[in-house]
Amino acid sequence: MAIDTGQPPGDNHGKLKEKHQGGSMGYQKLIVEHDVESAMSDGTILRANIYRPDTAEKLPVLLQRTPYGKDLSNVDFCLLSATRGYGVIVQDTRGRWASDGEFYPLRDEFQDGYDAVEWAASLPWASGKVGMWGGSYVGWTQWAAAVMQPPSLAAIFPMVTFTDPYNDLMRPSGALALGVLTSWMLSAGATMGIQRLDIPPEEKGKLQERLADVMDGMAPGDTFRTLPLSAMPFLNPKELGDIGQAFQDIIAHTEDDEHWAQMNIRGRLGKVAVPAYHLGGWYDIFAGGTLANYADVCRLAESDRVRRSQKLIMGPWLHGPRVGVVGEFDFGVRASDLFVLTNEIMWRWFDHWLKGIDNGIVDEPPVRIFVMGPNRWREEKEWPLARTVYTPCYLHSAGSANGLKGQGFLSWDEPGQEPPDRFVYDPRHPVPTRGGGLCCWQAALAPGAFDQRGIEEREDVLVYTSEPLPKDLEVTGPVRVVLWAASSAVDTDFTAKLVDVYPCGYARNLTDGLVRARYRQSFREPKLLNPGAIEGYMIELGATSNVFLAGHCLRLEVSSSNFPRFQPNPNTGHEVSSEEEMALATQTIYHDAQHPSHIVLPIIP
Numbered sequence: 001m002a003i004d005t006g007q008p009p010g011d012n013h014g015k016l017k018e019k020h021q022g023g024s025m026g027y028q029k030l031i032v033e034h035d036v037e038s039a040m041s042d043g044t045i046l047r048a049n050i051y052r053p054d055t056a057e058k059l060p061v062l063l064q065r066t067p068y069g070k071d072l073s074n075v076d077f078c079l080l081s082a083t084r085g086y087g088v089i090v091q092d093t094r095g096r097w098a099s100d101g102e103f104y105p106l107r108d109e110f111q112d113g114y115d116a117v118e119w120a121a122s123l124p125w126a127s128g129k130v131g132m133w134g135g136s137y138v139g140w141t142q143w144a145a146a147v148m149q150p151p152s153l154a155a156i157f158p159m160v161t162f163t164d165p166y167n168d169l170m171r172p173s174g175a176l177a178l179g180v181l182t183s184w185m186l187s188a189g190a191t192m193g194i195q196r197l198d199i200p201p202e203e204k205g206k207l208q209e210r211l212a213d214v215m216d217g218m219a220p221g222d223t224f225r226t227l228p229l230s231a232m233p234f235l236n237p238k239e240l241g242d243i244g245q246a247f248q249d250i251i252a253h254t255e256d257d258e259h260w261a262q263m264n265i266r267g268r269l270g271k272v273a274v275p276a277y278h279l280g281g282w283y284d285i286f287a288g289g290t291l292a293n294y295a296d297v298c299r300l301a302e303s304d305r306v307r308r309s310q311k312l313i314m315g316p317w318l319h320g321p322r323v324g325v326v327g328e329f330d331f332g333v334r335a336s337d338l339f340v341l342t343n344e345i346m347w348r349w350f351d352h353w354l355k356g357i358d359n360g361i362v363d364e365p366p367v368r369i370f371v372m373g374p375n376r377w378r379e380e381k382e383w384p385l386a387r388t389v390y391t392p393c394y395l396h397s398a399g400s401a402n403g404l405k406g407q408g409f410l411s412w413d414e415p416g417q418e419p420p421d422r423f424v425y426d427p428r429h430p431v432p433t434r435g436g437g438l439c440c441w442q443a444a445l446a447p448g449a450f451d452q453r454g455i456e457e458r459e460d461v462l463v464y465t466s467e468p469l470p471k472d473l474e475v476t477g478p479v480r481v482v483l484w485a486a487s488s489a490v491d492t493d494f495t496a497k498l499v500d501v502y503p504c505g506y507a508r509n510l511t512d513g514l515v516r517a518r519y520r521q522s523f524r525e526p527k528l529l530n531p532g533a534i535e536g537y538m539i540e541l542g543a544t545s546n547v548f549l550a551g552h553c554l555r556l557e558v559s560s561s562n563f564p565r566f567q568p569n570p571n572t573g574h575e576v577s578s579e580e581e582m583a584l585a586t587q588t589i590y591h592d593a594q595h596p597s598h599i600v601l602p603i604i605p
Contacts, residue, residue, distance in 0.1 A: 034049050040101075061130045127354075394591065402460075410599070423459060514539060
């Protein structure tokens with residue numbers, strides 16, 4: 001099919017556009033092909049849509065491999081890219097939409113990615129150079145292809161994505177990421193799984209109605225409370241084959257074992273041999289993954305050329321559209337894509353690496369971050385920032401830091417002899433999730449920045465707040481908490497959250513994390529607690545970039561649950577089949593001279 005772009009020959013606007021875009025030819029007619037087949041190494045047929053200008057010239061290829069439907073993905077971007085002289089291919093991944101085979105998340109994207117890149121480069125109209133782009137799972141497909149080193153892959157543009165499925169995605173710090181696992185498997189997995197069943201349409205309709213009830217149950221939290229988790233509707237092999245099996249495998253493999261190792265890209269990033277432009281968001285579920293990917297390729301890549309051809313941009317964004325409003329907080333127009341123009345950045349990136357155009361993008365500073373507070377962009381030379389001063393800020397109280405009315409406070413002074421704080425963690429009544437880096441069902445898991453005061457009113461949340469700051473304080477980089485604690489249980493969780501408190505009392509969450517106690521020493525060899533014993537725990541909160549403005553306060557929340565982002569720890573050391581089997585845990589948080597609990601802040605002088 002040919003499409004006329006409607007741009008008249010000799011149009012002066014087109015000439016100006018060509019100059020601005022660094023090589024766009026302003027092609028007037030496009031060819032669009034649907035369901036173009038390609039055979040993978042094992043003979044499985046995958047199908048793709050192709051958009052390209054009607055020209056005899058050889059074209060560089062932009063390839064996207066997606067499980068979300070080639071007919072639904074980035075059509076406007078594909079058409080615009082074709083007018084700029086690219087052949088654009090969007091392929092349904094194995095077992096999804098129009099492609100054959102069985103879909104088992106992540107497993108088959110390595111060899112399929114290699115095969116797809118080389119097939120795209122071999123098409124009669126292709127120049128032999130391929131670039132890949134996209135976010136989330138579609139970012140994963142880029143990394144999976146890149147570590148296989150297909151000769152024709154010239155550059156990638158991974159956005160809001162991950163490379164370590166255990167730590168970045170499904171079991172951060174050993175705790176099951178219940179919210180993302182259940183919502184993604186039901187919304188992206190089960191919906192397509194039903195469509196591929198070989199059953200009459202009326203039976204599919206009944207299943208879809210049942211699935212809708214289950215998904216609607218996520219918003220009040222009923223679906224997330226399914227026990228045992230293996231009984232989750234639809235997500236078992238008897239109902240939905242490989243989708244169900246994948247879900248069961250995730251909940252069964254609690255340790256970072258060989259099941260996860262076969263899909264782990266993080267440890268293989270040294271094999272990446274292409275330039276990559278990494279895009280992430282401070283409120284994205286994969287903020288840590290994006291930053292680690294950038295830093296690891298810069299550190300581990302075998303080629304100096306590859307290490308020097310990495311770029312990073314981090315905005316105050318969610319796992320979704322790049323807009324200024326993030327949750328309930330507005331970071332301004334500078335935070336929106338109206339200002340950033342991500343597509344223009346991508347085109348410049350690929351114009352350089354796939355067309356050889358010297359447009360200056362490689363000479364720009366490698367790191368660009370959005371600093372919250374002043375809400376301004378800033379360019380840097382590296383990540384983490386070399387000038388960072390990692391500074392401890394200590395927890396204090398007179399023994400009652402429970403809730404906003406408690407006596408907990410933060411200061412730069414080391415503690416003396418202070419009584420500990422205590423709270424009772426009941427997994428039947430977990431602390432609710434309120435914003436943060438979340439995915440993938442907004443009605444149940446609203447991501448972003450929100451006022452935390454409602455959470456901080458609970459007695460099972462310890463609240464430590466600094467005095468109002470006399471001057472601005474910038475915190476940019478990875479944040480961690482060193483917590484000295486004891487529990488009455490044989491296993492439990494400890495959570496922590498960094499908050500920016502405004503003079504009016506508004507408490508904006510920045511970043512958070514947890515530690516599952518039995519994995520405090522190793523994700524491969526769990527070790528239960530000796531109840532009552534004091535131990536030191538490291539809680540990684542991830543990274544942020546925020547200026548606590550003069551008059552604001554730093555705040556740290558400490559608790560033991562964050563539901564439904566994480567599956568509540570039943571405090572038993574094993575999975576339970578009902579709430580009746582769960583146990584209470586009395587948690588004691590120490591902050592004295594022998595046990596100086598503190599938050600380590602990456603302060604920028």
